[in-house]
Structures are given as C-alpha cells and as structure tokens.
Amino acid sequence: MIHGVDFKWDLSRTTFAGDFDKICKKSEISLLNSLYFVGATISLMFGSIALESMGRRKSSIIGGIICIFGTLIGFFCRSYNFMIVIRILQGIGNFLFYTGKFIWVLEFIPDQYRRYYCTWSQLMWVVGYPIVVCICYFIHDWNFIFLASALVVSVTIIPIILLPNSPRYLISIGKVEEARKVLIMYAKLAGKHVDLSNVHLVVRESASKDGGLSTRARISEIKEHKALILETLVQWYLWFACCLLFFFVNYGWGSFGDTPYVNYLFAGLGETIAAFVFLTMLTFIGRRQGLVLSLGLSCIFFLLGMIPWQWTTVWSFERLMTMFAIVWVTVSFGLAYLYSAELAPTTHRGLVLSSCSIVARFAAFIGPFVREIFPNSSMKLG
Secondary structure (H helix, E strand, O other): OOOHHHOOOOOOOOOHHHHOOOOOOHHHHHHHHHHHHHHHHHHHHHHHHHHHHOOHHHHHHHHHHHHHHHHHHHHHOOOHHHHHHHHHHHHHHHHHHHHHHHHHHHOOOOHHHHHHHHHHHHHHHHHHHHHHHHHHHHOOOHHHHHHHHHHHHHHHOHHHHHOOOOHHHHHHOOOHHHHHHHHHHHHHHOOOOOOOOOOOOOOOOOOOOOOOOOHHHHHHHHHHOHHHHHHHHHHHHHHHHHHHHHHHHOOOOOOOOOOHHHHHHHHHHHHHHHHHHHHHHHHHOOHHHHHHHHHHHHHHHHHHOOOOOEOOOOOEHHHHHHHHHHHHHHHHHHHHHHHHHHHOOHHHHHHHHHHHHHHHHHHHHHHHHHHHHOHHHOOOOO
C-alpha cells in the first residue's frame, strides 16, 4: 500500500503520469521507455538501407524532421495512447538523425583528427544534460516542455541542411564531379587554392554513376568477404555487451541527489569524465587496444563491486566500483562507435553501423529487465 506521505507533491508542476493517472502504474511508464527503443530499431532497420541509397545527409535530415515533429506534437498530447505514438516517433527520428549525422561528419574528418571529433561529440551529448535540467526546472507544464525541446532540437538540423554530402561518400557512389566541387568549396572556405583539374578521383568498378551499389549488392559483397562477416559479427557482440552493461548498471552517477535535476547533472559529470578518458585512450593506446582495455577494466571493477563493504547508508565499496565501471563502459561504447565506423568500408558503413546499433537496442531493451531478475545487484540509497 502506497500512502500519500511517501511522495513530495509539487502541485505547481504538471506531469503526464499525473494527468493520465499513471503515477502508481510503473509498468505502463516503463512501456513508454521501451517503445522508444522499438522506434529506434525500426529507424535503424530503415537506416541500414537509407544511409547508403539516399545518403547520410538526406537520411539525417529526414530523421531530424521526424524527431522534431514527434517532440512537437507532445505539446498537443492529451492521452496515454497518443504518448505511445510520440515515443515511437521520437525513437525513429532520433536514431536516424544521430546515426546519419555521425557518419556524415566522420567522413569529412581525416583519421588523425577523428579522436577529437568523437570526444567533442560526447561532450556535446553531455551539454544536453544541463539543457534538459533548465528546461524542466523553469517550465512547469509538461506540454510546454515538449514544445521547448522541439525548438532546441530544430536548431541542430540547420548545419546538415546547409552543407553537402562528404566527398568520400560521393566518390563511393560514382558522383565524381560533385565530389570535386565539394572539395573545391571547402578549400575556398579554408582560404586554400586547390587545383583538381589534373587529379584523378578513383571510383570503384561496381559503383554506378547514378547511385552506387544496391542494398542487395552490398549484402552480397559482405557474404563474399569472410573477413568482413567476421568483423561485423565481432562488432555486434561488442555493441551488445557494451549496451547491456550500460543499461544494466548505469545507476551510480545519477543517484546522488533527491531530485531528478541533481541526478541528471551528476550523470552528466560521469559522462564528462568518460569523454576525457576516451580521448586519452585514443591518443596513447588506440582503437582496438583501448576497447580491449576499457572492457577489461569494466569487468575488473564489476567483480570488485561484489565485495560487501558498506561505509554509510549512502556509500559502499559496491557503489564506488560501479561508478568507476560505468565510466569505462561509456568509454567502451564510444570506442565501439568509432572502431566499427572505421572498419567498415565507405560503401557499407551505414549498413554495418546500423546493424550494430540494432543489436545494441536489443541489449538496451533487456538491460533493465535483467536488473529486475537480479534485484540484489541493484544498489539502493538509504
């Protein structure tokens, strides 16, 4: 029996759980979180084809529009069933937008600078935490929170609309002249004069002039190259393991405060630390060795967390080790993103990265349920 005194009510703020009478219905609230990943899976299945056939830029723009629309209609939401549709749309749009944008930028950047891009990308992800805190703290009506979030997301799509596809992708689909124009354009922006009139841009024999390989041809090439099959299967396992650990035990950094606002800020602090550790690993160790080391350290800290050493009602050795472990799991996830994107050839990058992310979504879906199966493994405050 749950009594009213168990909650610290704030009548000045509205929540959809309160408006839809779902406060004590945890399973229905959890369903909304799971449906977000259902939408993500649908998005990535579509993205595995669209990112290659339509291109990174167009696919990302479509994903951004769906994400903005799915968030904006939350302003008009008045029922739980409508919220289900919103969460699916958000999952579809957000993952297509992010995956396309990640590949789009990555293909512009030389190998030696990609570690800085990925670190900066993680830090920009962290910036989202205080933005969410400010939006939710200063806006008391949850419908207007959706409106404000849609306006913030709409700004992020502008660079992709204004800038072209990468020359690397354009060459892979046979659009050599367009790639040449893009290279000249960026050279002018950098204040450099580049003469490409005598430069021969190599095009694959299998890349046609009107769109490159078909989806069936890409899958056939993967079947023909056993090394690519093995690499993809290994990446699937790594993504599944990283995502399962992340959503199974990611409760250390976000459980310090007595309000969601403080929790989000501490979660951002943990991921900020992980971003700088990520950069250090890439600089001094590299992709493959860094991934092995970060996963190994995660396992060591998790094993040490089994020691039942409780200092106070809040702090324990388990809690401390879990906080260290989740930093290394976050580093592993970032390394897996970069490592997988670089292993896959340009003509198959969207397909491989989308399939890896699909496998990770299954881990994200079952991770919270694994915690329910093993309740003693969850750390509790007080």
